[in-house]
Amino acid sequence: MITTDFAPGSPCWLDLGAPDVPAAAAFYGAVLGWEFESMGGSEEAEGGMFRKDGKIVAGLGKLTEDGARPAWIIYYSVTDADATTRAVEQAGGAVRVAPTDLDEWGRMAQFSDPLGGQFAVWQPGASRGVELVDAPGSLSWAELYTSDAAAAKEFYGGVLGWRFSDTELPGGGGTYSLITPAGLAEERMHGGVMEVPKEGLDLAGGRPYWHPVFAVPDCDAAVAQVAEHGGRVRMGPEDAEGVGRLAVCLDPAGADFVLLTPAGS
Numbered sequence: 001m002i003t004t005d006f007a008p009g010s011p012c013w014l015d016l017g018a019p020d021v022p023a024a025a026a027f028y029g030a031v032l033g034w035e036f037e038s039m040g041g042s043e044e045a046e047g048g049m050f051r052k053d054g055k056i057v058a059g060l061g062k063l064t065e066d067g068a069r070p071a072w073i074i075y076y077s078v079t080d081a082d083a084t085t086r087a088v089e090q091a092g093g094a095v096r097v098a099p100t101d102l103d104e105w106g107r108m109a110q111f112s113d114p115l116g117g118q119f120a121v122w123q124p125g126a127s128r129g130v131e132l133v134d135a136p137g138s139l140s141w142a143e144l145y146t147s148d149a150a151a152a153k154e155f156y157g158g159v160l161g162w163r164f165s166d167t168e169l170p171g172g173g174g175t176y177s178l179i180t181p182a183g184l185a186e187e188r189m190h191g192g193v194m195e196v197p198k199e200g201l202d203l204a205g206g207r208p209y210w211h212p213v214f215a216v217p218d219c220d221a222a223v224a225q226v227a228e229h230g231g232r233v234r235m236g237p238e239d240a241e242g243v244g245r246l247a248v249c250l251d252p253a254g255a256d257f258v259l260l261t262p263a264g265s
Helices: 021-032 081-090 149-160 198-204 219-228
Strands: 011-018 035-038 047-052 055-062 071-077 094-102 106-112 118-124 139-146 163-168 175-180 191-195 209-215 232-240 244-250 256-262
Touching: 011 021, 011 118, 011 139, 021 035, 021 047, 021 055, 021 219, 071 209, 071 256, 081 094, 081 106, 081 118, 081 149, 094 118, 118 209, 139 149, 139 198, 139 256, 149 163, 149 175, 149 191, 198 209, 219 232, 219 244, 219 256
Parallel strands: 011 055, 071 118, 139 191, 209 256
Antiparallel strands: 011 071, 035 047, 047 055, 094 106, 106 118, 139 209, 163 175, 175 191, 232 244, 244 256
16 A cells, blocks of 8 residues: 555655646546646646645646657655665666755656666655545556566665565466565555566557556546546456456556556445
8 A cells, every 4th residue: 555654665756747738637637536736827837736635646747858758757755866866877777867856845856777667756855745645536556567577676676675575467467576665564565566578568669667556436437537538448447356446548648557446445
């Protein structure tokens, strides 16, 4: 589970890079019930915050990086963004955005792992992260698809201190590695690593990628909203034993995410 105590190594923030900010705001508003609060109060602003029931759940910004695909990026809490940057470089990763102060709110940096999977870190200041998690309409899990799970576990374990526990997927679907932050009990698992062939990484041109899993009260109803508002469904909805009912989706610009109605909810 993800919580808002934001222990080091746990997800604490996420934002979407989108080519059309108003269109993205409208889509996620319909699918997840989010309200968009633009920077400066203008509908033409290039970014802002998503809220659910008045609480911040994610950020949204205009995609400006040449050649970048629309995508969500997940931030992990760290005590020292500069030390994490050095660890990334020593482990063979790349720095996409060097550690940067965002006024009094905190210090951020963005990276690529050695195979190209993009992620970010947040050293908290006045802001520790999002205000709602593990609830309907908010982040409930973070998942990495990669062509080399062993290499990913070595890298992220060294950089972020994660522990991993492997479980076999039903029907011979392979091994799924569950992620737990250092020093925390297994009930604080916050994500997973899934090895897939490179052809299964077509969204990112064969590179690994992270995507968020959003909890919803009714997966099928949320999927219907995805289709109605110009998104696409890549898989599901389908039931996963012990997990719940889920679907892998794309928003109208092609950013991927998962909708999940947890088992027993």
